[in-house]
Amino acid sequence: DIISGNHHNLYAPRALKGEPFVHIAQTNNLWKENWLVARDGIRGVKDLKxxxxAMDDFHSHTGLNVWRYLQIHGLEEGRDVELVNGERKGLDRVRKVMSGEYDATFVRAVEQLRARKLGANVIEVSSMPMIxxxxxxxTTTYVNRHQDEVRRLLLALVDAIHFFKTRREDTLNIFEKSCRDVVKFQSGEEMDIFYENQERSLERKPYPTAGAIENIFALAVRENPAIRDFNPLALWDLHYVREIDDSGYIDRLYR
Incomplete structure (x- = not known):
């Protein structure tokens, strides 16, 4: 009934078939795979011409993000840069970069720590807006039939974001007890950088940004050009978040 994903692949069903999918809140509006691991001599994105x-799959969200990021920076697939489907795990791609099989890949915060320990050339690059x-x-059908449940869910989401952002030690204790094996932290340093990276990107008020919607829709259009003229805002209904925001509840949490 309610899930926490499907970032780019519901625009086509909505646009082409009228399926009643809807996004009602968004916690993060930044791309976080913004560490470039590259061969010696590459110092930034412009050097990727x-x-x-390589990424895991250029039809997945992570791979499409890199396609969009390079496009924004003037590098078009096929014309300026070759995009190669590589290994699923970031560190496996890092090793292939270091061996010379690939020129570069992109990884997240924890993986870049591990890449540095391997001796890789790691460059933190700018991020971009992204859902x-x-x-x-x-779905609109579910929302219309369960409005009270939706409101309570979004209040719980707002409270969870506040807890995460303001109670670092308690959050890290939860990581230690419940999540360490899932995300496979290898050290306290990895746990710390994971927390810091997540905390910075979490929205106090779970709205999407215009830039993030623009970029996620670009991924959807790349996969299905027939939806180019669809208005991506039609997939978003933020009035429940606005109700909570207008009540002053979120602002009071952070006073």
């Missing part, structure tokens, strides 16, 4: 860049993380997704 005429190079081979990532928890996107509360459902």
């Amino acid at each position: 005429d190079k081979r860049v 990532e993380g928890v996107t509360i997704t459902t």
Whole structure:
């Protein structure tokens, strides 16, 4: 009935078939795979021209993000850069970069720590607006029949974000007890950088940004050009978040 994903792949069903999918809240509006691991001599994104860049799958969200990021920076697939489907795990791609099989790949915060320990050339690059993380997704049919439940869910989401952002030690204790094996932290340093990276990107008020919607829709259009003229805002209904925001509840949490 309610899930926390499907970032780019519901625009086509909505646009082409009228299926009643809807996003009702968004916790993160930044791309977080913004560490470039590259061969020696590459110092930034502009140096990727005429190079081979690997990701896990350029039809997945993570791979499409890199396609969009390079496009924004003037590098078009096929013309300026070769995009190669590589290994699923970031560190496996890092090793292939270091061996010379690929020129570059992109990884997240924890993986870049591990890459540095291997001796890789790691460069932190600018991020970009992007719909990532928890996107509360459902259907208009469900929302219309369960309005009270939806309101309570979004209040709980707002409270959870506040807890995460303001109670670091308690959050890290939860990581230690419940999540360490899932995300496979290898050290306290990895746990710390994971927390810091997540905390910075969490929206106190779970609205999407215009830039994030623009970029996620670009991914959807790349996968299905027939939806180019669809208005991506038709997939979003933020009035429940606005109700909570207008009540002053979120602002009071952070006073």
